[in-house]
Amino acid sequence: MGYMESILENPDLDPARQKFFVERSFMQAKRLTALLQDISTLNKIDEGKRLFQKEPCDLAQVINDVLFDVHLQIEQKKCVILRNYNAVLPLQGNRSLLYSIFRNLTDNALTYGGEQIVIDISCYREDEQFYYFSFSDNGVGIAEEHLGKVFERFYRVDKGRSRKIGGTGLGLAIVKNAVLLHKGTISAKSVSTGGLSFIFSLRKY
Numbered sequence: 001m002g003y004m005e006s007i008l009e010n011p012d013l014d015p016a017r018q019k020f021f022v023e024r025s026f027m028q029a030k031r032l033t034a035l036l037q038d039i040s041t042l043n044k045i046d047e048g049k050r051l052f053q054k055e056p057c058d059l060a061q062v063i064n065d066v067l068f069d070v071h072l073q074i075e076q077k078k079c080v081i082l083r084n085y086n087a088v089l090p091l092q093g094n095r096s097l098l099y100s101i102f103r104n105l106t107d108n109a110l111t112y113g114g115e116q117i118v119i120d121i122s123c124y125r126e127d128e129q130f131y132y133f134s135f136s137d138n139g140v141g142i143a144e145e146h147l148g149k150v151f152e153r154f155y156r157v158d159k160g161r162s163r164k165i166g167g168t169g170l171g172l173a174i175v176k177n178a179v180l181l182h183k184g185t186i187s188a189k190s191v192s193t194g195g196l197s198f199i200f201s202l203r204k205y
Contacts (some may be wrong), residue, residue: 004022037172041100042153045177052094052181059098059131061088063121066102073110084122088132089131092205096176104171105135105198113139113195127201130184136197147188151176 013021014050044052065083067074067081074081109119117139125132142150149155179186179200186200 038168041097041174042170042177045097045174045181052097053204054092054094056167057091057095057098058095059091060085060087062095062190063099063102066099066106068108069103070106075130077110077115079110079113079116080118080205082118082120082122084120084124085133086123089123090204091131091202093182094178095201097181098202101175101178101200101202102135103107104175107137109135109137109173112136117195126204129205130201132197132199132201134197136191136195138193138195139193141190144190147190153184 063083063085067083073079109117111118112177117137120134120136122134122136123131124134146155151172153171153173156169160169175198176186179202183203184201186198189197191197
């Protein structure tokens, strides 16, 4: 029986129990909304470039916007952010998808990395065509056998734990496809000191 059905079919439930069911229903609705949004994004990417117009963007500002939007989670988890990139990173791209890349990587680190982690966002190189990024954390990391599969849709490293924590299972699939749409490549690797690192490139035009 669903949570809302429990309330509707039992009008005499005590207020505390009703509150419990309402909160659970709200969380399920939020997860479903997030899932539908992620599926919609992936479907648009699959349908082709024409649905994602490219425009002049400042990639540094996109990253800063992501970090501003999640600053409460960063503070709650006592996370340290290292910003190793230039103040301005101009490119021709789709701002929404560029935001999704860095937002999903940040959410992934905050959700699964653990408490008091350090996230290092580095543009470690650039040439005439590309920016080259590493997005690393020193959190709990994942086993080597999972590294090649983390970008698959709905892939779960720890199925039970992932369901409890939340997430749609599509975040890293969106990251990979958004990188590919910007003519880049991406891979995941374990960090020798512990944690996870995503290495990817983004074309400037």
